[in-house]
Amino acid sequence: MKRETAIWISLGAGNLLASAVGVTAGLGVLPKQAVVIATVLALLTGTGFLLLIWRHLGKLRKISQTLDSQAMIVPADFRSTVLEETAASVRGYSLKVKEQVICVQEENQALSLQLQVLGRRKSNIEEIINSIxxxxxxxxxxxxxxxxxxxxxxxxxxxxxxxxxxxxxxxxxxxxxxxxxxxxxxxxxxxxxxxxxxxxxxxxxxxxxxxxxxxxxxxxxxxxxxxxxxxVTREKEIAQAKNDFVSHVSHELKTPLASINAYAEMLVDGEAEDEDTRNQFCEVIQSQAQRLGRLIEDILNISRIESGLIKVHKETHSLALVVRDSVEMIKSYAQEKNISIDAPAPILYDQVYIDRDMVSQVVINLLSNAVKYTPAGGHITINSELNEADGQVTVTVTDTGVGIPAEDVDHVFDKFYRVEANNKYAKGTGLGLNLVKQIVETVHSGAIFVTSVQNEGSTFGFTLPLSVDAAQSVS
Amino acid sequence: MENRKALVVDDEFHIVQVVSIKLKNNGFEVTTAENGQMAYDLACEVKPDVIITDYQMPVMSGVEFIEKLRSNEETAATPVIMLTARGFAIEDDRKDALRVSAYLSKPFSPREVLQTVDDVLKQTAAV
Missing domain, CATH: 3.30.450.20 (PAS domain)
Known part of the structure; x- marks a missing residue:
């Protein structure tokens, strides 16, 4: 009986393996070699089962023949006993076979369930990889x-x-x-x-x-x-821009510092021969120190706006009034150069939600640029336009100045960009217009623009959204 | 030591002023120019003993100015001191042709300029 049990077990295992291999091979889970080995195993165990049945049938036939040949001497009850025992044994086997079949079916079910889960997991992993x-x-x-x-x-x-x-x-x-x-x-x-x-x-x-x-x-x-x-293209660009910025900043800071150093050294060495020269040297030192201060202030402001760290105090203001106040501040500078300024009549309902100081800085910067780059006797016109449909107000500053070469126009708002051709008219940090752009666009969600014709003049302007309250009162 | 003539070239007024005064106070006769073209014309006219020039200027850069100097027989041998900024670079073969006696990077001190001018003139005299 022990040997038979072993065969039964191997038979069961063989079937299990064969069916598992059959299903998994179909899904391509196992490699080809494994499929071949399992099929051979299954065939071998299946053959073992047939051999077993064959042997038992042979035994029964022999017993039956013996009983027939010795019918006279073997008692009838002995015959029936042998037959019954054999029948019982066969019944036992068939019961075991049934049990095995049920067991294999259950295993099969469990396996196909597992395969379904695996299949789902596989397509899920594919989705994940594709989403990367x-x-x-x-x-x-x-x-x-x-x-x-x-x-x-x-x-x-x-x-x-x-x-x-x-x-x-x-x-x-x-x-x-x-x-x-x-x-x-x-x-x-x-x-x-x-x-x-x-x-x-x-x-x-x-x-x-x-x-x-x-x-x-x-x-x-x-x-x-x-x-x-x-x-990593974008990251590299940012890193490069940062490096450029740092090297540019240090260069820009060095220029006024160099003048301060040189003139201070001249004073120390007694190179200024009279009082006037000494005073002039001191004035250079002072103006260069102020330039250094402005540079640092501009750099810090741009950096604060870019990093979102600047404190913005927005309130509803009339843009026309902000413009009017800025014109007042620049008037004397324009008069020195005999430049006339045409300011607009205030527009009603041009209420904008702004940081007043920052927007004043924008208007003053555009106006002082216009004065700087306009020859004596020139003219500056300020215009405001209310666009109720779009809920916007636009301010433009137009001068009759030197203008900007076509190849430079697109870059005037870039950090540290200086129009080489106009360098002789005014010294600048190359940061003013960048700061203006940041204030208008980053802080106030507006837009900045420029048009220019060389030797004829430039128009710088910006558009700000009307405040919600103002837009309502207009409608 | 008399009649030493220097030509100072830079588009930055403060640099021209500070270098001019330093040299004048130390016995130089100084001429100034604000770009390469102006400087070349003056160099031909004044025939300075030494030229101090910026390398980046409008109209004509310092490098172009020196190249023009070298191509003119009368000014070909004039010693030149070049004022440069950080990150300044010119190709080696071009640099050789310029025969610049000394490079001074900004920011420089007026004392340093005077010292360099003296050294360069001594070297030239020795040759």
Missing amino acids: RDAVVVSDDKGRVILANHSAEKLFGFKFDPQSPKPVAEMIGEEALQLLIQRCRQSRTAHVRHELTFERGGEPVTFDVVLSCVLDDTSGEAAQVVTVLHD
Whole structure:
């Protein structure tokens, strides 16, 4: 009986394995070799079962023949006893077979349920990988792409088909990356990081590339290389802009500081021969120190606005009144140069929700620029226009000044940008208009603009949204 | 020491002023210019013993000015001191052709300028 039990167990296990292999092979969970081995096992155990039945049938036949031949000497009750025992034994077997079949069916059900769960998990993982904005490419030990997400497809311009994996070199045009993947597979590096720049749409795009080699658990052989490409172009641009800003700021700060140093040294060395020269040296030192102070103040203000740290005190004001007050402040400076200013009649209901000091700074900056770059005898016109439909008010400052060369117009609001051709008219920090832009656009959600014709004049203007209350009273 | 002539070229008024006064007070006859073109014309006319020039100026840059000086036989040998800013760079072969005697980076001190001018003139005299 012991041997039979063992056969039964192996039979059951064989069936279980065979059905498991059958289902999983269909879904591609197990490798081909495993499917072959399991099928052979199942066949072997199935054959064992048939042999067992065959042996028992043979035994029964022999007993029956013996009983027939010795009918005269074997008592009838002995015959029936043997037959009954045999029948009982066969019944026992068939019962066991039934139990096994039920057991296998249950296992089958459980397995198909597990497979469903696995299938769902697999598609879920695919969704997750595809939702990653970084490009992900997985290649196997033969250097074929066996997984790629949508970002990778878009980046390298291929269509990934899991049914027919193609070599990396065929899918990815960039030789540098092909080489990195190959090197990572050969060196079995667990984690390696590189920076690569590709040309995309005529623009260089820089990627932070992380490659990881996944080793096979059992053989320890290099199996797959996972490549993740993260676009760092924007980060690099920001870092570069920051570096440029710092180097520019230090250069701008050095210029007035150099003058202060030089003139102070001249005073110390007694190089100013008379009282007037000494006074002039002191004035240079003072004006350069003031310039340094303005520069630092502008830089800090721009930086505060950009980082959102500036304290803004917004209230509802009439923009026309802000403009009128600013004109008053600039009037004497304009008169010195014999420049006339035409100010508008105040517009009713031009209520804007603004930080008054900051917007005053904008108007004063535009006006003083107009005076600076307009030759004596020129003219400055200020205009305000209310656009009720759009809920906006626009202020423009137009001068009859030197104008801005066409190639410079688009850059006048850039940090530290100086129009080289106009350098001789006024010294500036190159920060004023950038600050104006930041105040109008970042702090007040408005818009700044400029139009200019060289040797004819410029118009600088800005648009601010009317305050909600003002818009209501207008309607 | 008499009649030493210097030409100071810079578009920044304060630099021209401070360098001019320092040199004048130390026995130089000083001429000034605010761009390369003006400076070249003056150099041909005045024939200075030494030229101190900024490298970045409107109309004609310091480098173009020196190249023009070197191409003229009369001014080809005039020693030049160049005032530069941080990050200043010119290609090596171009730099060789300029034969600039000394580079001074801004911010500089007037004492430093005077010292450099004296050194350069001594070197030139020795040659």
